[in-house]
Structures are given as structure tokens and as C-alpha cells.
Amino acid sequence: MSLSRRDLLKKLFLWATGGTVAGLILGPWFNRIAFKRRLWQIDPDKCTNCGLCENACVKFHSAVRCVHTYAICGYCDLCSGYYRQGTAMLDTAPERQICPTGAIERNFIENPYFEYRINRELCIGCGRCAKNCEAFGNGSLYLQIDQEYCSHCNQCAIAAVCPANAIRPTEASLPYLLKGG
Amino acid sequence: MYKSPLTLILSESGFRFPQPDFASGYEYPPMVLGNTGSFLSAYGDIIVLIIIMTLTAAAIYRFRSRLFFLGVTLAGLLYFGIVRQGCPCAVGSVQNVLALFLHPEARIDLPVLLFFLLPLAAALFLGRLYCGGACPLGAIQELLFIKRLPIPRTVWQTLTIVPIFYIGAAAAAAWTGAPNIICLSDPFLPVFHAGGVTGMGILTAVFLATSLILYRPYCRIICPYGVMLSLAALFSGKRATITGHTCSDCKLCNELCPADAISPPDNPIDTEEARAKILPLLLITASLMVVLAFAGNLAGRYLSFVHTDVRLNSLIIQQKTESTEVESFLEQGGKPEELAITAGKIKTRFITIMTISGVVAGLFLGISLASTDFRRYRESAQIRQKECFLCTRCMNTCPREKSKKLSEKVI
Numbered sequence: 001m002s003l004s005r006r007d008l009l010k011k012l013f014l015w016a017t018g019g020t021v022a023g024l025i026l027g028p029w030f031n032r033i034a035f036k037r038r039l040w041q042i043d044p045d046k047c048t049n050c051g052l053c054e055n056a057c058v059k060f061h062s063a064v065r066c067v068h069t070y071a072i073c074g075y076c077d078l079c080s081g082y083y084r085q086g087t088a089m090l091d092t093a094p095e096r097q098i099c100p101t102g103a104i105e106r107n108f109i110e111n112p113y114f115e116y117r118i119n120r121e122l123c124i125g126c127g128r129c130a131k132n133c134e135a136f137g138n139g140s141l142y143l144q145i146d147q148e149y150c151s152h153c154n155q156c157a158i159a160a161v162c163p164a165n166a167i168r169p170t171e172a173s174l175p176y177l178l179k180g181g
Numbered sequence: 182m183y184k185s186p187l188t189l190i191l192s193e194s195g196f197r198f199p200q201p202d203f204a205s206g207y208e209y210p211p212m213v214l215g216n217t218g219s220f221l222s223a224y225g226d227i228i229v230l231i232i233i234m235t236l237t238a239a240a241i242y243r244f245r246s247r248l249f250f251l252g253v254t255l256a257g258l259l260y261f262g263i264v265r266q267g268c269p270c271a272v273g274s275v276q277n278v279l280a281l282f283l284h285p286e287a288r289i290d291l292p293v294l295l296f297f298l299l300p301l302a303a304a305l306f307l308g309r310l311y312c313g314g315a316c317p318l319g320a321i322q323e324l325l326f327i328k329r330l331p332i333p334r335t336v337w338q339t340l341t342i343v344p345i346f347y348i349g350a351a352a353a354a355a356w357t358g359a360p361n362i363i364c365l366s367d368p369f370l371p372v373f374h375a376g377g378v379t380g381m382g383i384l385t386a387v388f389l390a391t392s393l394i395l396y397r398p399y400c401r402i403i404c405p406y407g408v409m410l411s412l413a414a415l416f417s418g419k420r421a422t423i424t425g426h427t428c429s430d431c432k433l434c435n436e437l438c439p440a441d442a443i444s445p446p447d448n449p450i451d452t453e454e455a456r457a458k459i460l461p462l463l464l465i466t467a468s469l470m471v472v473l474a475f476a477g478n479l480a481g482r483y484l485s486f487v488h489t490d491v492r493l494n495s496l497i498i499q500q501k502t503e504s505t506e507v508e509s510f511l512e513q514g515g516k517p518e519e520l521a522i523t524a525g526k527i528k529t530r531f532i533t534i535m536t537i538s539g540v541v542a543g544l545f546l547g548i549s550l551a552s553t554d555f556r557r558y559r560e561s562a563q564i565r566q567k568e569c570f571l572c573t574r575c576m577n578t579c580p581r582e583k584s585k586k587l588s589e590k591v592i
Binding site for chain 2 (some may be wrong): 032033038045051060069070071109113117146148149152154160175176
């Protein structure tokens with residue numbers, strides 16, 4: 001296909017005009033374009049641990065996980081996030097645990113302190129531990145969207161049903177909204 | 182680092198249980214958090230999109246091959262559907278772009294914006310490449326389709342007003358800061374994700390089943406982005422042609438075309454009849470605009486419930502104070518009186534936008550009805566660019582085209 005000079009100039013002119021018009025339309029909105037994809041996060045202050053995250057996520061295994069800020073944990077022996085209420089013995093028997101999947105590991109540190117770690121692969125984001133920790137403990141266990149499991153949907157399906165409006169997109173420079181410094 | 186206000190308040194007042202001073206020299210383990218992944222991964226999708234659209238263009242305009250086209254469609258379905266699980270997609274990006282113009286605080290991710298702009302630009306020059314090759318929603322329906330049920334074209338044309346209402350609803354949602362309703366009501370979401378929005382399964386089943394006997398039902402009567410692309414495709418310079426030879430008016434392509442997008446050769450003799458129809462058509466258009474505006478007005482009232490504030494307000498009015506929504510709203514210091522005012526405003530906006538889209542839909546319907554009555558001289562069968570999904574079926578049935586290929590082989 002041969003292109004005469006006139007046609008080439010004509011094409012260049014058309015492209016330049018189109019580009020300028022598009023630029024003029026989009027220009028005022030330029031500062032509202034996020035060049036790095038934003039990420040969905042739960043605001044821990046608004047979250048009520050209602051438990052909808054477990055099933056509202058489009059993924060079969062929800063991308064929401066329980067996270068633990070160790071710095072605000074009380075390291076209690078009788079952890080309200082770990083044990084059911086009225087537990088007779090403080091051992092690691094499954095029937096005493098709140099967690100339906102046994103995702104919380106309890107490790108002895110020193111008398112009387114115990115450390116609690118979350119197994120990310122087992123956690124289903126049901127928020128039962130977080131709800132009790134918030135109600136009876138320091139609130140060091142709370143729910144957050146794990147960016148490794150998140151599909152980064154254009155519209156988070158959990159955000160649409162969240163009763164507390166706690167889920168919002170955050171800038172890529174701040175991938176996690178966490179309690180504590 | 183982000184400091185949660187709650188933590189600050191708690192640390193001033195003291196926690197329920199004080200943080201222990203460990204005698205054994207225990208140190209806090211690092212928090213285990215998933216990696217965010219490279220931000221470039223989002224731009225990888227854009228590169229794949231460009232590659233797939235280029236291949237689609239090659240399949241249609243260069244090779245004119247149905248097999249090549251199906252290969253590209255399958256590749257698009259595999260990447261955007263299975264690997265990326267249907268997100269990002271250009272259909273959902275419509276509301277993000279609308280929000281950019283309508284909502285003062287809305288932001289948009291550049292990959293999403295590019296997903297909106299690139300297929301639109303391609304449609305302006307080369308037709309609906311995105312619908313044909315890259316869209317995972319279209320690909321499912323393309324591959325499922327077996328045989329078309331003979332439904333008159335007028336029905337399809339009437340149903341094209343649905344996307345206009347859909348865009349209107351998305352615009353209203355964008356204006357009021359509601360979640361992206363296009364993404365949430367995507368009926369193919371459960372196909373790509375194992376999970377999905379509750380209750381969507383029925384709609385998914387309906388669309389998958391009808392895809393077998395109707396060609397691309399979602400694309401043709403729902404898709405809000407498809408209507409934008411088809412309008413852009415009207416201006417496209419490059420057009421798919423059925424045959425390079427003179428048409429023998431065998432109407433094979435016309436009968437085969439699943440989208441009913443081919444006009445047979447025509448030689449109108451009398452235009453007097455058409456001219457006499459102008460006035461009635463104008464009247465019909467005007468009445469359609471009025472009727473659809475009322476329909477939009479009614480729909481707006483119910484559609485406003487997609488906004489959380491409206492739902493919350495109705496919960497408060499119904500005195501359902503035990504619900505989590507109301508509880509957390511009051512806990513966060515929300516005032517029901519202010520909420521009632523906001524909810525009222527949101528409702529008004531929804532009603533306004535839906536009424537306007539009713540008027541626009543009426544105008545569109547009038548124009549499309551009128552266009553069926555005006556005949557133009559055509560020497561060969563022609564593809565209607567607006568409705569064509571570039572599936573290449575017609576090119577591969579045309580007997581003229583086949584004989585040309587055969588004669589080339591003999592020589």
C-alpha cells in the first residue's frame with residue numbers, strides 16, 4: 001500500500017486533532033488518574049466484624065484474612081479471640097477454640113504470656129476471633145484484605161454489601177490499613 | 182505509616198490488657214501480610230488487550246478466516262476470563278469513567294481508563310474488535326451459540342433501549358457515589374469466579390441457556406459498552422466486506438448472519454411512500470420519548486436502592502434498629518435526619534437521570550424504527566457496521582468468495 005504525501009499529512013493532521021481533543025477533554029481530570037492500581041482495604045476503625053466478608057467475596061476462599069498486630073496484643077493466657085466463652089481448660093483442644101478452621105496457633109512465650117499467630121492459608125475471614133477480641137480484648141485481631149489473595153476487582157463485591165461502609169480503595173503507596181504504628 | 186485513630190484513642194486511655202514486658206527477651210514477630218504484587222501486572226493486561234485486538238483485526242481484514250477468529254476469541258477468553266477472572270473489563274469501566282466526570286471525588290486507575298479508551302479508539306477506526314475478539318463475556322456467548330431462533334429484527338431494535346437505561350443507571354450511581362452497578366450485576370461473574378454475588382446464578386443460567394439459540398443476548402440487549410462501541414463503529418473507516426466480487430443476491434449470508442446485521446442488495450423505486458411516513462414517525466418518536474421518560478422516572482425510584490444511604494434510610498424508617506447497618510451507622514456518629522436529606526437527594530438524582538435516559542431511549546428507538554423504513558440503493562449485500570460483531574461467518578459462506586478462492590487454487 002503506497003501512501004502519498006498528501007494522504008500522510010492528512011492522516012497526521014487527523015491524529016493530531018483527535019489527540020488534542022482527547023487531551024482537552026481528559027486534561028482537567030488528569031490529577032484524578034491513579035497510575036498505580038489502587039487496592040481495596042478494610043478500615044479497621046469502621047469494621048464491625050459482622051462476618052459478611054467470608055461469603056461476599058467473589059473468590060471461593062475469601063481474600064479477607066484475620067491479621068494480628070502483636071504490638072497491641074495483651075498476650076493473655078485466656079485469650080477471648082482464641083477460646084470459646086466458658087472454656088473449662090486452657091489447652092489447645094479444637095472444641096475449645098473459636099476459630100472454625102483452627103487457623104490460630106497458640107505458643108507459650110513465658111509465664112503467663114502466650115503468643116497467637118494466624119495461619120493465613122487456613123483463615124477464612126469469618127471474623128469470629130476478631131469480634132471477640134474487639135469486644136473483650138485489646139482488638140489486636142482484626143480483619144483485613146490480603147493483597148496476595150485479592151483479585152483486585154474493579155468493584156469489590158464485599159464493599160457493596162459491607163454494612164459499615166468500611167471497605168474503600170486505597171492508594172498503592174499504602175497497601176495495608178493496619179492498627180498501630 | 183497509617184495510624185488508625187482508634188488505636189490512638191485506645192493508647193491514650195490504655196488497653197483493657199496492658200502490653201507485657203517480656204523477661205525472656207521476646208521480640209514481636211513481623212506481621213504476615215500478602216505481597217501486593219508488581220504494579221506493572223495491571224499494565225500487562227493492557228498489552229495483552231492490544232495484542233488480541235490486533236490479532237482480531239488480522240483475522241477479519243487480512244486472513245478473513247473463521248478459524249483464526251475463533252482462535253483469537255478463545256485466547257481472549259482464556260486470558261481475560263480464566264487467568265484474570267473477568268476483571269478488569271471494559272464493560273465495567275463505563276461507570277468508572279462516568280464517575281470521573283460526574284462525581285467530584287472519584288478517581289480512576291489508569292489501566293481501567295485504558296481499558297475503556299483503547300477498544301473505543303479501535304472501534305472508531307476498525308469496528309467492534311473488542312466485542313469480537315477480546316471480550317470474555319462475548320467469547321462465552323460466541324462459543325456457546327448453535328443456531329439462531331428466528332426473531333424479527335424489530336424486536337432486537339426495540340430492545341436496544343435497555344443499554345441506554347443501563348448507562349443511565351450507571352451514570353446516576355456514579356453521580357451519587359454508589360458502588361459500580363455494572364460490575365455487580367454482570368451475569369457472567371459466577372462463570373469466571375467460583376463465588377459470586379448471591380442470587381446471580383439464576384441470571385447466569387438464563388444467559389448461558391439463551392446464548393445457545395440467540396446470538397450474544399447480553400451483548401445485544403444489555404451491554405452498556407457495546408452500545409458505545411457500535412456508535413463508534415458507525416464512523417469506522419475500515420469496514421468488513423462480505424465479498425470482493427459483485428454480489429449475486431443469493432441471500433445466503435443474510436440468512437446465516439446470527440446478528441441479523443446484513444442488508445441485502447436493494448433498489449428502491451419509490452421514495453414517495455417513505456416521505457409520507459415522516460410525520461407519523463415523528464409523532465411516534467415523540468410519544469415514545471414521553472412514555473419511556475415516565476418508565477425511567479418510575480425505574481429511578483427503585484434503582485436508587487443500589488445506593489447504601491438509601492437502603493440505610495429505609496431501614497431506619499422501618500425502625501430496624503437491630504440491623505448491623507443501622508447499628509454501625511449510629512456507632513460512627515451518623516445522624517438519621519441528615520441521612521434522610523442525603524437519601525432524598527440521591528433519589529432525586531436517580532429519578533432525574535433515569536427520566537433523561539428515558540427521553541434519550543425514546544429518541545434512539547424512534548430513529549432506529551425510522552431507519553428500517555428508509556431504503557437506500559445497494560449493489561451488493563452490506564454489513565451493518567453498528568450491529569456486526571465481526572464473526573466472519575458471512576465471508577466464509579459467500580459462494581462468490583469461495584469460487585474466487587477455488588479459481589486461485591487452480592491457477
